[in-house]
Amino acid sequence: MSKRLLVLVLLLFSFCIASINAQSERDEPLTTILEELQERFGVQFNYVSKLVDDITLFAPETTLSLQETLDYLKSQTNLSFVFVSDNIISLKEERILLCGNLIDMDTGEVLPYVAIQNSSTGTFANEQGYFELNGVKRSDIIQIRHMGYKPVSLNVADLETSRCNTILLTPYHEKLAEITVYDFLVRGLDKLDNGSYQLDFDRFRTLPGLVEDDVLLSLQALPGIQSIDETVSNINIRGGSHDQNLITWDGIKMYQSGHFFGLISMYNPQITQKVELRKNGSSVSETDGVSGTIAMKTDQFLNSELKGSIGVNLIDANGFIDAPIGKKASFQIASRKSLSNLVETPTYDKYFERISQDTELENNSASVTNTDIAFDFYDTSFRLLFNPSERDQLRINFIHTANEVTFDEVAEVSGTQVFRQSNLDQTSLAEGLYYYRDWTEKLTTQIEIYNTDYKLKSINSNIAADQRFLQKNEVSETGIKVKVLKSSSDYLNWTGGYHFVETKVTNLDDVDDPVFIRLEGEVLRTHALFTEMGLSSKNAATQLNLGLRFNHLDEFDKQLWEPRMSFNQRLGQYFSLEFLGEFKHQSTSQVINFQNDFLGIEKRRWQLSNNQSIPVIESKQASLGLSFNKKGWLLNAVSFYKNVNGVTTQSQGFQDRYEFVKTSGSYESNGLDLLLRKQFRNNSIWLSYSYLNSDYVFDELTERRFPNNFDITHAVNLATNYAIDQLLLAVGLNWRTGKPLTLPESDNQVLDDQINYGQTNGNRLDDYFRVDISGKYEFNLSHGNSLEVGVAVWNVLNRENTINTFYRPTLFGDAQKFDQSSLGVTPNASLRLIFN
Template structure:
């Protein structure tokens, strides 16, 4: 054995010596064409005739001495792009060759990734690199200049003769400006989900195969696959990041803050899955350029590259019909358009029926008073999205975004009044419309600026017809926000980067309650303006093992003359090859929150309304949180553990959804939450399985209510998920089992339930609902119609076991007894999709 090892060592040492010798020879044997011609003239007794400027700047390896003169001339023509014509036995004419073809593959010099859609130009022709970075262009002569441009990269301009002449070689471009973030754990849960070294998680939908229960890339359902992220009532409009409420999440669509998140009032995301390319989730350690979102940030992004060829998608599932088009305008510009429309106008599917029953459960829509019947119940939604990119130059880029979302629920209330049948219409609408302009400029390989401005508007409107009292009750909640931000990135060197900027936000919230009988009108409109200045230093070691982002944000709220300082930290270090240590921390604040005044507001469907802080009984919400995590990743295995602690001050009882003795109490307080997220994952090429577990201790402190801490309404102590995905050729399969302990609840005291006509409650949130359990499955099959057209067919079932999970309950007094109302989760809910890509 020792002899074999020695022989192997000698063999590889010999190969190393030979390869280094060859490499050294390759480096030293390259000569100028002028030197080679001088040698050839002496060796073959010939005379080369040429102009000096024709051969200037051309270098190559000398031809071997074994070649004949004709073979030498062919070699020179192939490797120089010049024409070598033997006029007689001793005279050779050298001149530029007409219509030379230059081809190659454009790649990033640092990470070797291909660069599609770059512009390659000569004074007489132009070309564009394809998806693989390949380009081919006609060149008139070897001295003609070729210019290569790509946004964010240094422009290359050099003569044809300076490119490699043998075959279609790689051409490397140097980035004008490089961000420091990179993937540290790929396939974090399954393919397409990665962990980034700045503390965030990223879902790349172009690589995401499938998730349990999902056949569309539903953004806000997908983020719930991460440990520590869940929804206590199964809706995307109530996502809880580490025990926080949904209004404490900063939701961005192409850097526009959104105040609405779902269709069907929260059962599916309102963001079209075809136009949304990537999603970034941050639980803590946010970039200093972000404000709001004291619990976390969900950032959605459309494709940021100009498309050179038309792409389209049309599809239909059991809730909507949808379409998407990526349309090239010219070589520097392209437009993306996406739209969805519910199909309930044409027919009702089992999925639609299940969704409608779920959102109307225990509301006036589902059941009215005994003398009133509800008919003609209809629900409709649509959304449209638009994104335009224009590369003004290889240094300047403009992006324009627009989104419009609409939900509408309508029904008739019918009753017999004075022996005549009367009918009145009740309606609830929820709309969002937003637009933004982004301008990016790369000034040099060290300096880059980003400027953005957006306007986002949200409106919730309900008309509730009380037919028995001849009354119309109108409610409106309107949010209008304008934001302007400037970011300046400066790269000191390959290790240090500075981020500085300014951010201005103006938010106006209007609330209206209007009754026509008796006449009553209550209108409140408030405006808060915030100025933010931020600075952050990013440090990365040359071996990319350590990454640190340390920053500070200063906020000034002019209305309250209030200053808020917010430090941010993101630290990541890889050691022993397979281990990663992460420390994240941040201070944050936000001025807006969602509250419930009465459970039957807005027909009881979307009863939350946005309100602004007044720095008095509605404080500015502030948070402090820190987390520490350790990951081990090797050979497809991933073991991750993450501990966190968070304190949020300035919450109100109205924002927490109390339905016990504190339902109508107005008080401000705080909550703190500490917990642990654990993930175990095994990834093989076609198979991925994971088991996640989260522990959380989430508690309130409202000093005006109780002297001690008590459990939060969102204190889900234990959560576990078991999931798996499998891809076999064109078939993708996925299944997932979700379990968590029951939501806290406050029950009446057994045997002494009513005192003085009021419910006598036990200690606040001392009990729990039954445990939650749900099994989801999904499958997608891909196939081709032609070389340019492909399609997929998918089916999914949510809650395969049809388990009646309790997601909420409350108590009311009726006929001197206590009645319990229990809200159930979605039952067995199938869905199917068919999509065509062309």
């Protein structure tokens, strides 16, 4: 690492420490302040230690009198200071008035006559769901219970005391995962007792480098989640390729994940409320995703008032609206559109430069020039929410996304200038229907039906060869899932159901001269039955989910049994133990036939398993984790093992001696994910480290075992998130070892007009290093509206990171090296008006 980089790293560390010091200079433990006051005024404070242990505040001015000092402390701590004698002061907890409004999380309707109580008193909400509880202490725990809803326990210290709280109650339809660690990294990113991570955009704060919320980029802040090329279309979970991730939007399986061909998520965070990530221990109701599951969910309750937002940044303009239709229905619409057809910003230029590297957009033949290059993307999401009765819910979802690149190839042919247009289109169109029926307090049913269509199409007009090459890759999938949920008691529940999936994949290659047409279409139907039991101890210290899924693949007459498990055990007050395990399979994968397919921009095409040359992919995973969480300190350690069998060389992105080899094998991964986080009120600083050891095993290759293409051995993330009133700041450092690399033999680089490669993946690219910053400020306007301004810089040091290197033989008998670089320094800014 150069001296300049070393200095900048030290500066980042200094900023993180300064964040802590700034907090400590501003906030001191109350115990320290009381000790200073005892010496200054010659008094003695009597108190119970647990009353003041977790209280920090800005020390009072030394110019204040004793009484003025006590009045200040009372206003800041809700503690009362009573003189027992002239020099002995007793600390007691101030009694306060707590008020709130209770609302059904699913319907948004008020909940009347709900019982609310603490250890000494209680009350009932009125017919409007409003309640007041007097004589409450900040150390109290409030219990809220209502027939048909999950009981809620709330710490008064976490509630607003200056105004009324809105409290959402969840219907007791099924055993929902409980949050075990709030604000795992930052506010709104939580850890659940089933081993998954949940990102709640209603509470989410900014991450380094993000000017606006990004569904898939945000998940990459978690340990064990990498992107080999820093995109959302190549997310690697513990050595897996991106196609091994199951991505769903409101239960609809999606085959596309990004705009700008992977640089930003195509899922609008304004309508996507929550994202759940599972690396392991999946529910038996889910199939596919042998590496992980990314499940996006939208709001489930009806909104009684009009709300929305309008925003713009240096890439796109976007809007969202949520409007009620009477008392039983509402609709939501969200849309984004790139600004490239109006203005090309510095951010757009950086993004376009990144996606066009080593493609026909950048490198055409010497006699051909590219002109009138245009890029566009948009997405639209629509939802209709309808509750016919108190027991029924109907949800209709729709999403349409598109990316498009067009350019003219210009060349002089026989003295005449000839123009031909080449283009690339990537689109997704999906619809889903969800129906929920609450038969009794303990018996419910769910029906999910969806259809998703994905299409990748390119036309490559080759003027020099007077040839037009048309390519298409299409996926059409229909899924039906029926679930029955039965709660035997507060501590035991059962889920069972049936799942049917029909997937059709079509690939077309069409050349006009010489005429060549290859059209391949395959269909696979899968039937599945699943059952799962959830158990919880009376004190909720033990959570266990055990399930089994049976799959039947029609075309192959193949049966697969898949057991799955998640177990979480609290050990005392501060420790928890977690064990996750699963068997999984998937029958679709992305392959690369040639690196210049689809103009070289999006080379991967989806393909169905044929159970022979392309096997059904099967995985086995297990992980063991231990957490310690006390007074803002969180230490989380997870060790894991994963075996995935049935991967093909075509799906792994080889660009060395195995680039055109077609065979199947497996990979094994083991490693460790570590996280250390400290919270200071609403601010946090964290350090994460991931270790991965992942190897391929291909029995038919000359080298049977060698490192995985996605083996990032070491990865470190250091970041801080700091809030000052309405201002949010975030700074982050990302460092990781380079990806594996195969080099040509130094003394004989080319043999028989082919690259003479050395040991496969025997070397590595240079280490990857990036520093990001971001900031947001929210202006409160009238009538509850607000204006949000954001600024972010990605790779603020402009570090040139090589994310891929490959070699091609030249006419002179040597190997030409090609390097592909990551994004350089990339600024962005946003402006958003939020109205309620």
